[in-house]
Amino acid sequence: MSDIISIKDINLAGKKVFIRCDFNVPQDDFLNITDDRRIRSAIPTIRYCLDNGCSVILASHLGRPKEISSKYSLEPVAKRLARLMSKDVIMAKDVIGEDAKNKATNLKAGEILLLENLRFEKGETKNDENLAKELASFAEVYINDAFGVCHRAHSSVEAITKFFDEEHKGAGFLLQKEIDFAQNLIKYPTRPFVAVVGGSKVSGKLQALTNLLPKIDKLIIGGGMAFTFLKAQGYDIGNSLLEEGLIEEAKNILTKGKELGVKIYLPVDVIAAQTCSQEAVMKYVPIQEIPAGWMGLDIGPASGRLFREVLADAQTIWWNGPMGVFEIDKFSKGSIKMSHYISESNATTVVGGGDTADVVARARDTDEMTFISTGGGASLELIEGKELPGVKPLKAKVIE
Known part of the structure; x- marks a missing residue:
């Protein structure tokens, strides 16, 4: 292979x-x-x-x-x-x-x-x-x-x-095993192929998103990175995490998705609080109603239901990045639910390592996933189609 x-x-x-x-x-x-x-x-x-x-x-x-x-x-x-x-x-x-x-x-x-x-x-x-x-x-x-x-x-x-x-x-x-799996996933996914992307930063996942778009059927965006996309759509996101410099890129991805016929889903509600702590007072608000000075720290229940519907007919699901600040119990529900939905699906489910693997372990869904990568950043870069510095020197030289 x-x-x-x-x-x-x-x-x-x-x-x-x-x-x-x-x-x-x-x-x-x-x-x-x-x-x-x-x-x-x-x-x-x-x-x-x-x-x-x-x-x-x-x-x-x-x-x-x-x-x-x-x-x-x-x-x-x-x-x-x-x-x-x-x-x-x-x-x-x-x-x-x-x-x-x-x-x-x-x-x-x-x-x-x-x-x-x-x-x-x-x-x-x-x-x-x-x-x-x-x-x-x-x-x-x-x-x-x-x-x-x-x-x-x-x-x-x-x-x-x-x-x-x-x-x-x-x-x-x-x-x-990791390399064979990632290469096959991208070359021969069973469709519909749904990518679920979360985590805090858009910057680290930009290239992967751009490369994934032509290969997938649907894209779910959650976590902190969703707010840059919501801002790009003109929503007022309060104090939520924002990568100002990437709003244009986010717009490009949304436009490119439309052109390619990829359906892109963003949260419709969030759990908002004034500070990112276990003690903070929190409230569930639709995405249009984040109060000034508040920040979205997890996807809300309606987003969870929406994403579950989106995943219903998937045959391949690739997940990289939690849906909220899962390290704090209060804001971990969205990520845990997502893990349950993905593990309950009949699709081939692939989890990028790092934080996402931690969420799956917390949700006790590890045994239900088809494949959990041991690397977060490395699995992202493979999906991006990059040649990994640690793998390149292990390739057999072809004698011309």
Whole structure:
């Protein structure tokens, strides 16, 4: 299907394998992992390497640490992985320091070593080649199984691939699955194909919207980004989130939708409040009646019913972005309801990772969705048709 070198194309027998995973999991205030889907998703690739007599070095980032602190340690991940695999996981105290080097050197076949948070190294996010070279020196084979970071050119994702030839680098099972799925979704969707887009920013989703329009039949827009579209239609949106500079773009999308015969739906009512907090007084108002100084923070019940009708005949649904400020209970109803409607539909349902996957988990609908991507930004960029920096170096070169 894809021209990506797969882990199955590589002779792994008895080798040291470096696997870039995405263990960026949500944690509560006590650092307990609240959703281990990303850890579980990596297991097939790890098992496959162990079954081939390899020793495995795992690397991941967690959060956006400004400095080295135990709050961002991968220690809880090592514990959870060990439990899920019923197997010891050796934890390094650093990334490319003494401890990591010693442990990597002495790693025996069948053993698993997890390096400390990659972002403890400043060079990781700068795509630093020296860091990449150090990491590459740990192993003979490089496998990328971290779809969630493939849209970022980071040291452990992009620069590191320069130190491995085609026989010694490739994509893990999760990465392969994500890419195949996204490519098929866009090329051969069963119609009607409905895209549901939310979240706070239009800017991050503009390109995806523009690219999606010719391929979809209906578009539902919710979340904070809806207000820029409502403003473009001349509504008074009070203090709601607005991206002033994108009103023209929003108009273009609405016009282009009309030309293409794509039906575009926006909220007809909202839950408004004066401040974005759990204590705020809230009221349900039609979109025409947002009071001055108030802001819309979730879609209202009428919008929910409307969107449910829109989804009724869908055969493919792609969802990226919540319908409101779902982190606050008060404003989470619209997103939770949307999750229920999408999961109850008979369509092929595809959820872009990140926040949207969190909403689905909160709504307890995870098992009902056809496919939940492990990456938010990366799945957006794939849908946009971009070539991901982490995937490009894993493509087999075609000999002319």
